[in-house]
Amino acid sequence: EADIYQTPRYLVIGTGKKITLECSQTMGHDKMYWYQQDPGMELHLIHYSYGVNSTEKGDLSSESTVSRIRTEHFPLTLESARPSHTSQYLCASSVRQGLAFFGQGTRLTVV
């Protein structure tokens, strides 16, 4: 059973607002990831981290940023939300090759 938590579960926010999506895991995993899931279901990697103070951009270009100051915490920030950012954001952590455990996701709507 994986212990990875995302907050909030749902968020509706106005254009131009700054938002931070929270992700925490209690398993001590070094590797963490953010995936964006568009309304057509497709999942795209937008950020990942191997450990504290390491972050990398994923396959899909994203205007979001991430930080990894603590092993257990991997927040994602949008400085200025736009309607094109409307999506579901899924956080995951992994301890070995590809075996990722996912949080319940944050459904973001920007109006």
Added chain:
Amino acid sequence: AQKVTQAQTEISVVEKEDVTLDCVYETRDTTYYLFWYKQPPSGELVFLIRRNSFDEQNEISGRYSWNFQKSTSSFNFTITASQVVDSAVYFCALSENSGYSTLTFGKGTMLLVSP
């Protein structure tokens, strides 16, 4: 570059029918890992199975079975005697042998099981 193709966008079956979800992958690596995840309406991704490229044995877990064939680059998933609770989106994914362990997902297959 790696790629995963799930050609079936949506499948509808009646309860107790068997159903097979197709997955075809592309990679240049000789060592890689294949996965299936289930996404119920609640939204989280639930891990179902992980298979490495050197293990072509089929696997059965209850009503679920997986057929891995390197010759055709396929990793198909069969649900036997489907149930309404199986209704979900199913994703096939690939992870190449790198330290990053990132996953490349297919576009998903939505399975609808009606009573």
